[in-house]
Amino acid sequence: MGDDQLAVLDIHQLEIISYLGRGARGVVFLARDKSSNGELFALKTILKVATSTNKHKKIDHNDSSELSEIHFEQKVLRVLQHPLLPKLRGILATKIITGYAIDYCPGRDxxxxxxxxxxxxxxxxxxxxxxxxxxxxxxxxxxxxxxxxxxxxxxxxxxxxxxxxxxxxxxxxxxxxxxxxxxxxxxxxxxxxxxxxxxxxxxxxxxxxxxxxxxxxxxxxxxxxxxxxxxxxxxxxxxxxxxxxxxxxxxxxxxxxxxxxxxxxxxxxxxxxxxxxxxxxxxxxxxxxxxxxxxxxxxxxxxxxxxxxxxxxxxxxxxxxxxxxxxxxxxxxxxxxxxxxxxxxxxxxxxxxxxxxxIARPPFVPGPLDENGMDVNNIDIEGFVKNVFEANVDCDVDKEKEESDGFLIF
Structure with missing residues (x-):
């Protein structure tokens, strides 16, 4: 899917329903775009400073493009065409965060x-x-x-x-x-x-x-x-x-x-x-x-x-x-x-x-989603994501200190 076919999300047009959880690198929210058809989607957001200065990041010498994790993930999502895998539904970029929208799964994990x-x-x-x-x-x-x-x-x-x-x-x-x-x-x-x-x-x-x-x-x-x-x-x-x-x-x-x-x-x-x-x-x-x-x-x-x-x-x-x-x-x-x-x-x-x-009736089918009962939360997603990543940096420092004994030397 090319960029001309992909929705560019405006942070000011987003309704953030709730915080859903965290992935390996990002924070995920339940959201909808007020300027579109109003369908719910999962919005994964990443702090730009974290992707550019991640001290853990290691680029393979055989890869001259030096793509970041998030860029690779978006590249993968653009080409996936399978009912058991997500589709990229839109991208978001501000001075502080970058992110993208994928299908929302109401049945949890x-x-x-x-x-x-x-x-x-x-x-x-x-x-x-x-x-x-x-x-x-x-x-x-x-x-x-x-x-x-x-x-x-x-x-x-x-x-x-x-x-x-x-x-x-x-x-x-x-x-x-x-x-x-x-x-x-x-x-x-x-x-x-x-x-x-x-x-x-x-x-x-x-x-x-x-x-x-x-x-x-x-x-x-x-x-x-x-x-x-x-x-x-x-x-x-x-x-x-x-x-x-x-x-x-x-x-x-x-x-x-x-x-x-x-x-x-x-x-x-x-x-x-x-x-x-x-x-x-x-x-x-x-x-x-x-x-x-x-x-x-x-x-x-x-x-x-x-x-x-x-x-x-x-x-x-x-x-x-x-x-x-x-x-x-x-x-x-x-x-x-x-x-x-x-x-x-x-x-x-x-x-x-x-x-x-x-199969039309898998073992568990989530109940109908009551969107009328959902309240839009006034979450400052840029501030929220920033706080999460700043907390992660402190945790990473502690983990590095704990693992400095050299167990992972092979």
Whole structure:
């Protein structure tokens, strides 16, 4: 989408409904543009001074363009054409902040939804539905040469129609598209009727209740108020902030992510590629099944040690889901299960990959949004964002001091 087709937002024409939460680099608000049709959108804002002076920022020597994180994220959002990924709906720029508008997801995030379930865990059938949609979203990104690199429940939103939306591309990077091996190509040929066409936009039909039987899902979630969460009370995941953007080649040495979800190859510093997303997928599935992540320690150093040396405890009888998690959490990325193998795994037996997005009644569909009950809050978003980033600078200094012992020297 070119700039001439993209709405330029005027900060004086914005109605800020509420503060929604924080991404890896930005502050997100629920807003609407008074000068347009009045539809709600999520407005992600970043302090300009923070992007230009971020002491953590590291640019790859192979990248002569030296694009900032925010510019890369906007570039990604401009080209995404998939119903499980956001669309860029407008851009904002003032002397103090820069930002952009994307689709608003009223169902909150997957972490919030999990906590509303009995024992704070999902059933296997519901995990299968959400896992399948995550696989489709990652497949689309990998085919575009994008490694997502920050897959976690807080970045997995629930759309108005109940389908997922993967958001927050702050830590993503451009790599060469992931090409299948000769063995995988033979599997693709064998299973081609079940694979989606990666070069076309998957359909999103509104009416097809019969498709729900693909996953044996029940519509047994409570209907919640329709807002994004601000920071969770007991699961605040702060991303690690050493960032690089690469040119189009097979691996990068940058160190990014959220500590409980970081792949071993990233900690080892030997270069990583798209396979880090499958490690993160394994962590997310584990968390959906057990209600906790598998390697979390009492501090970052212990967590990283566990990631590098411990085997995840898959308590319970051997099942296809536990087997899939085990194969995703293989420490050597060369031995980790691939995209083709994931889609052909026993856990997804019977799933028609072409028809997942046709399902009209996913496990949880948010209740209708009562816009009449929304009050416009007079939030000074420039001042709000400035305060958040100034607080982050102080926290970053403390973290650097705490980690100066040299644990991350490989």
């Amino acid at each position: 997957l972490n919030y939804l999990r906590k509303k379930q009995t024992e704070r865990m999902f059933s296997v059938d519901i995990i299968r539905f959400y896992a399948a949609e995550l696989v489709l979203a990652l497949e689309y990104l990998h085919n575009m040469g994008i490694a997502y690199r920050d897959l976690k429940p807080e970045n997995i939103m629930i759309q108005e129609n109940g389908h997922l939306m993967l958001v927050d591309f702050d830590l993503s990077t451009k790599l060469s598209p992931k090409l299948p091996s000769s063995e995988e190509r033979s599997i693709i040929l064998e299973k081609s009727p079940l694979l989606p066409k990666s070069n076309s936009k998957p359909p999103m039909k509104k009416r097809n209740n019969n498709r729900l039987s693909l996953f044996c899902c029940r519509h047994d979630f409570p209907i919640q108020d329709s807002v994004h969460p601000a920071e969770s009370e007991d699961h605040i995941s702060e991303p690690i902030s050493t960032y690089t953007i690469t040119s189009s080649f097979s691996k990068t040495n940058s160190f990014v992510g959220t500590e409980e979800y970081i792949a071993p190859e990233m900690l080892q510093g030997n270069g990583h590629d798209h396979m880090v997303d499958f490690w993160c997928l394994g962590i997310v599935l584990y968390e959906m099944l057990y209600g906790t992540t598998p390697f979390k320690g009492i501090n970052r150093k212990v967590t990283f040690y566990n990631i590098l040396s411990k085997t995840p405890e898959l308590v319970g009888e051997t099942t296809p889901l536990r087997d899939l998690i085990r194969k995703l959490l293989v420490k050597d990325p060369k031995e980790r299960i691939s995209m083709v193998q994931i889609k052909g795994h026993e856990f997804f037996l019977g799933v028609d990959w072409e028809k997942i997005l046709d």
